[in-house]
Amino acid sequence: MLSRSKTPRLGLVLPAYNEQEVLQIILSKLKQIKLDLVRENLISNDSFILVVDDGSQDGTWQVIQDQKLINSNLIGVKLSRNFGHQSALLAGMSEGIKLADILITLDADLQDNPNVIREMIVKYNEGSEIVYGVRSSRADDTWFKRNSALAFYKMCTFLGVDMIPNHADFRLMSQTAVKALLKLPERNVFLRAMVPLLGFQTDKVFYERGKRQAGTSKYPLKKMLSFAIDGITSFSVQPIRLLFGLGMFVTSVAGIEIMYTIFEKMIGNTEAGWSSLMISIWLLGGINLVAISVIGIYIGKIFTEVKHRPLFEIETKTESSIKNYQPEK
Ligand code: UDP
Ligand code: MG
Numbered sequence: 001m002l003s004r005s006k007t008p009r010l011g012l013v014l015p016a017y018n019e020q021e022v023l024q025i026i027l028s029k030l031k032q033i034k035l036d037l038v039r040e041n042l043i044s045n046d047s048f049i050l051v052v053d054d055g056s057q058d059g060t061w062q063v064i065q066d067q068k069l070i071n072s073n074l075i076g077v078k079l080s081r082n083f084g085h086q087s088a089l090l091a092g093m094s095e096g097i098k099l100a101d102i103l104i105t106l107d108a109d110l111q112d113n114p115n116v117i118r119e120m121i122v123k124y125n126e127g128s129e130i131v132y133g134v135r136s137s138r139a140d141d142t143w144f145k146r147n148s149a150l151a152f153y154k155m156c157t158f159l160g161v162d163m164i165p166n167h168a169d170f171r172l173m174s175q176t177a178v179k180a181l182l183k184l185p186e187r188n189v190f191l192r193a194m195v196p197l198l199g200f201q202t203d204k205v206f207y208e209r210g211k212r213q214a215g216t217s218k219y220p221l222k223k224m225l226s227f228a229i230d231g232i233t234s235f236s237v238q239p240i241r242l243l244f245g246l247g248m249f250v251t252s253v254a255g256i257e258i259m260y261t262i263f264e265k266m267i268g269n270t271e272a273g274w275s276s277l278m279i280s281i282w283l284l285g286g287i288n289l290v291a292i293s294v295i296g297i298y299i300g301k302i303f304t305e306v307k308h309r310p311l312f313e314i315e316t317k318t319e320s321s322i323k324n325y326q327p328e329k
Pocket of ligand 1: 014015016017018019054082083084085088106107108109111212216217218219
């Protein structure tokens with residue numbers, strides 16, 4: 001069991017998109033947790049909270065600036081527009097890792113229980129480079145969200161996408177792990193499938209995911225579905241293989257049907273063939289459409305990858321009082 005030689009500097013990274021109602025609540029909660037952890041000597045006193053304002057249209061940036069006046073260990077990073085949750089997390093991590101030994105990413109709405117941060121750091125001290133926050137229950141989620149999530153994880157396992165079930169983006173990553181993550185060049189970011197690819201010693205902590213404390217969800221059904229499709233198609237080519245299998249099967253059935261038709265004709269039993277004709281047209285037409293659209297999705301991915309657009313653009317940052325950083329030896 002490895003124990004770290006140095007008290008780590010922790011950076012808490014929060015992506016925030018239109019979170020003016022809840023930001024102040026979570027910041028004061030995190031400040032208290034930070035004080036407790038410093039007292040226990042689990043993290044250094046210059047640990048910090050970094051909030052990424054993902055192009056909010058409400059007063060989020062103003063709240064960050066106001067809070068900065070009473071919390072010198074707060075860093076604000078403002079993106080030039082809304083880049084989405086995953087890119088905001090990456091922006092926060094790439095900025096935060098310049099200063100911290102370990103980063104913990106968590107949602108700004110207090111759904112990720114900050115009381116397990118302590119346990120995450122203990123696991124880091126025991127040698128883990130990545131510690132996943134895993135929901136022990138989804139009782140607070142709606143029936144639909146609970147079951148659609150379950151179906152999604154089942155499908156991912158079936159399609160060979162390696163993910164930790166019931167883990168979203170609440171996780172601790174050491175500097176080593178974050179640096180490895182930032183080396184991945186992809187534009188289609190789906191962190192919960194990218195992080196398990198990194199390897200390293202990992203661990204899990206379990207927590208009850210609470211209700212959003214204020215404000216509204218930024219993931220309506222449409223966004224959730226496109227996130228799920230994106231996740232699968234960015235990490236697995238299994239759908240193409242399945243379609244190939246289906247195509248082969250349908251072709252074999254068609255082959256048998258052709259032989260049967262020739263046989264019927266030879267013995268002079270020529271039926272009008274209306275139903276088989278219609279079935280063939282519809283079946284093959286449908287399969288063709290599905291196949292083409294799946295291939296289209298992958299071509300779309302290649303399209304976004306080759307463009308190599310930056311994933312985020314930082315417009316401005318708050319003055320940082322956290323300086324004189326000594327990286328871990
Ligand atoms: N978020 C973001 N950019 C977006 C959408 C969401 O930074 O475009 C942040 C949001 O402020 C929150 C986290 O991502 O901190 C998770 O979003 P939300 O709580 O709305 O998702 P849900 O918990 O409903 O799935
Ligand atoms: Mg939420």
